[in-house]
Amino acid sequence: MKRNSFISREQDYALRMTAYLAALPKGEFINVPTLAQRLFISQKFASRIIHKLKKAKITDSIQGKYGGVFLKADPKKLSLYDVLNTIGFKVKFNDCLKKEFKCELKFGCKFHAFWVNEEEILINKLKKEKISDYLLKEKHN
Amino acid sequence: MKRNSFISREQDYALRMTAYLAALPKGEFINVPTLAQRLFISQKFASRIIHKLKKAKITDSIQGKYGGVFLKADPKKLSLYDVLNTIGFKVKFNDCLKKEFKCELKFGCKFHAFWVNEEEILINKLKKEKISDYLLKEKHN
DNA sequence: TTTAAACATTACCTAAAAGGTTATGTTTAA
DNA sequence: TTAAACATAACCTTTTAGGTAATGTTTAAA
Numbered sequence: 001m002k003r004n005s006f007i008s009r010e011q012d013y014a015l016r017m018t019a020y021l022a023a024l025p026k027g028e029f030i031n032v033p034t035l036a037q038r039l040f041i042s043q044k045f046a047s048r049i050i051h052k053l054k055k056a057k058i059t060d061s062i063q064g065k066y067g068g069v070f071l072k073a074d075p076k077k078l079s080l081y082d083v084l085n086t087i088g089f090k091v092k093f094n095d096c097l098k099k100e101f102k103c104e105l106k107f108g109c110k111f112h113a114f115w116v117n118e119e120e121i122l123i124n125k126l127k128k129e130k131i132s133d134y135l136l137k138e139k140h141n
Numbered sequence: 142m143k144r145n146s147f148i149s150r151e152q153d154y155a156l157r158m159t160a161y162l163a164a165l166p167k168g169e170f171i172n173v174p175t176l177a178q179r180l181f182i183s184q185k186f187a188s189r190i191i192h193k194l195k196k197a198k199i200t201d202s203i204q205g206k207y208g209g210v211f212l213k214a215d216p217k218k219l220s221l222y223d224v225l226n227t228i229g230f231k232v233k234f235n236d237c238l239k240k241e242f243k244c245e246l247k248f249g250c251k252f253h254a255f256w257v258n259e260e261e262i263l264i265n266k267l268k269k270e271k272i273s274d275y276l277l278k279e280k281h282n
Numbered sequence: 283t284t285t286a287a288a289c290a291t292t293a294c295c296t297a298a299a300a301g302g303t304t305a306t307g308t309t310t311a312a
Numbered sequence: 313t314t315a316a317a318c319a320t321a322a323c324c325t326t327t328t329a330g331g332t333a334a335t336g337t338t339t340a341a342a
Binding site: 181204205 | 287299300302303304308309310311312
Binding site for chain 1: 284285287288289291296299300
């Protein structure tokens, strides 16, 4: 599978995991192997992502046997942007929007403004959308 | 420089070249080495991009010594999307929007709908914006 | 106090894509 | 005939995505 998406698998997995944890009843937690299996993520990869989320204080964990992880942040305040950002989200529609980029074009380039604008629109939406509106719950069959 | 932008350098260069050619007076053309130099693109890379644009009938060329290239399409009808598409633009906000992707999640995943929606919004804008509104003209000093 | 099974953390690996360059044509005006 | 353009495919190198491997540390329960 070609990997040229706007968000990476890792970022997608982070959203899934956060949304799953947010749907757990209050006080409950789940261990990473089980969580990974439910969301079709490899255990080790899931573990590394959870670690990043913990460092960002989005999740927290209980160590030791019978330990597990749970959501620490308030899902009603936690935005998609917050989660993606934790996993190294760098929205750049075009290289010319990066700080270190030096555009050599002497003439006015209107493309630049277009990308700046579109990027801002998307970022604002990602900041507006909260995890509480994206809960992942298993269906009861 | 890290290369994790939404559009690639090659796609960016294609837009630049198209916008430059669109600004040429009617009937004029320019050779690729000169065009590449004006837009800070390597000659060979520019040549390959121009070739793709020609195959898509966006540009045309005059061969032989003193030959050159020019815009064939109507810049008022030529969209940013048309140009990007020629250079292999595959907008996919997330892998799960790809045809060949099979989402394993059994429960309703609202993230999917979010990406579908945002992607559609951006594509529609790229289709709406025409090259004629993005002309690249050198400033006269 | 031992041990199973969880979390914690870093180092490493591999395929593929980006971003080109090289090479070798073919065409045409002078 | 030749210089200088366009035409086109093949090749190359660096970086990144997307993991896996390895080795801890912690804690509940036997």
